[in-house]
Amino acid sequence: MRMIRRCWLTAFGLTLMAAGCGTSEPAGPGENATRIERAPVPDNEFTPVELEATIDDLVAEINENSVEPMQMTVMLKTLSTFFAPIATGANRAMGELGVTGNVVGPLEQTGDQQKSMELQNEQIEQALMDGIEGIGISPFGEANAAAVDAAVAQGVHVVTLDSDVATSKRSIYVGTINSSAGVTAGETLLAMLPPAPGTVVIHGSTDPTWIDGLERTQGAQRVIEAAGYQVLVRPVTWTDEGEADDVESMKTNIETADPPVVGLIGLFNVAYRCAMAAEAAGEPDLPVVTFDFDPKTVGYMREGRVRATHIQRQYYEGYLVPYILYGIKTLGLDATREILAPQMVDETRFNLGLDVVPGDKVDDYNDFLDSIGSNQ
Template identity: 60%
Template sequence: MKTMGRCWAAFGLMLAAAACGSGDAGDQGAEGDTITRAEIPDNEFFPMELEARIDSLVAELNKTSLEPMQMVVLTKNLSDFFEPIAVGANRAIGELEAIGNVLGPTDQSPDDPTTTQDLQNQQIDQAVADEAKGIGVSPFGEENRASIDKAADAGIHVVTFDSDLVDSKRSLYVGSLGYSVGETAANTLLDMLPKEPSGTVLILGTTGKQWRDGFDRTHAAQNVFGKAGYTFTVVQAVFVDDNEATDIDQMKSAIQTANPPVVGMLGLFNISYRCVMAADAAGIDVPIVAVDFDPKTVEYMREGRIQATHTQRQYYEGYLVPYILYGINTIGLDATKQILAPLVDDKGRVNIGIDVVRSDKIDDYNDFLNTIGAIQ
């Protein structure tokens, strides 16, 4: 495969076994002709409904004659946000005794995104040529639609995750839904604000529809604060690391010119921690709520500067994809959707939900992540 200067790697089954959190959870797999899932101890962050749906799917699969299945899961990269996704996907592949790997670039360089998209298209095309029975993919954007549709036309079911191409021929999408994330995060902050609306809420978000998930998060947050009677202002997030100062300056300016004054701040992405930097630059001390579990966000939570964050259950995002692919191949798409029905919307999106983590629950949440081998 032509790599065009980027390094791609397989996050293989051996790594999945090594990454298991405790005990022999990673050593459990299919026994004979049944699927045995790794056991997870009870915890306040244990996703009851999500786990119940997976158990129901496994129970149905265990009624069939289980056969090895070839599949591939393609991520945007294999580090940071996507590392727990890779751990979950590999554990599921191991439990299913499927043939396949989790693949992705080993760097995150933003200098040539088109090249990365082209590489992912090559991976999809190769899976088709190898006669895989299922493909999981986190698409970079519209540039990946043709390859996904080509795979579907070849009779291969494609499940997207993390980012979706809802108008493509993919079978299902797995992830935390943007509107739900924004709504939940906004309500978390709303509970910390004065009961009598009297101030402005600053939202670090995006109003551009090119990134639908980001737009949905922002739109949902605007609706929550608007209905509650608060004034709100949106600062457009700038994601390039070198432009961190731009985000901070934009928010500082918005804080200084806000009328009425800013009484709370909400960051809707992994760069939420920049809200603290902006608040410091503007000389204000207000409740701040974040999204994602970035190390800098966690650091500010420990300092009491960020009151809560919301995580996207990346481990389960990765874990569900192979099970859904296997389910579609074994019992069919309709039967699989029926089992997952409480989680599936009318656009074929499987909502895995989010975890709300308060600043005094960081260690408890880390303990939970450790039990599933997905510490961040």
């Protein structure tokens, strides 16, 4: 037990606490609980109205029941960069619910995925020893499935976010549905392209062991090829040193493709490399669309070199998970799924959707993120 705890504190070093900060209080026998009150969301063109309505419906139903104390934890791959808004959302939701909860994760990823998986499994084991009643987790892969199933076997509901372990007994996945996200990105680029024929370079993934990346890439590829264009996929290189390789490979594609390259799509957070490749090939005006809101991507958007990007609503990813875990405890899994139905694509997957941000809306989108406290 001490060894597990030491690993947790060393590898997952920072814990953000959110306990008893909400407006709800445990009710005594026969008493009505204080109503849960959500933090107001400013009206903005990027506010996800339908998603907000679903959250309000869930809160309203929870408010019809007596509030019960609950312990939960949300485990993230890291607490920085892409995951920082997720941590913000999760802490805010736990504060509103008044539960005893925390958000845990390392300040930075180690780069050793196998070690990260093992440590996350130890983290789950420790949570069970500590009496946690609900777990939200951004898993590293199928190697987390057995630990998730062990939690479920002890009566602890598990909700995955950002990435999934579909083979496990987790209750619900919350996040991007990658195949449809790829289609959306393809459609965004298609609106900017000259008529076919032409070639489109996709900075994506062909790795069959990374299902999320492969499905997103295949979704974009399908919609672009259906419109009559050829596709060249450059598999992303996940190292800083790999940036030069990615850029050089896509530069060569631009210089040699027949028919000529007419646009590029980057499907992950290093998508700005597409703009770098276009510049290196002497074609800085080629249409480029990207994913996520990396500072380098934002810089290229301001320069007009990235025409649009796709944001995965990380804040809402984190914000929804505690409410779903609490809904499952107080209402039951089936009732919670019924309330979430407008965004459920099947029995277990909740689609957060995407924000499509045009290049000339960078400041407006930053204002929206600031308004909900989730800027990276």
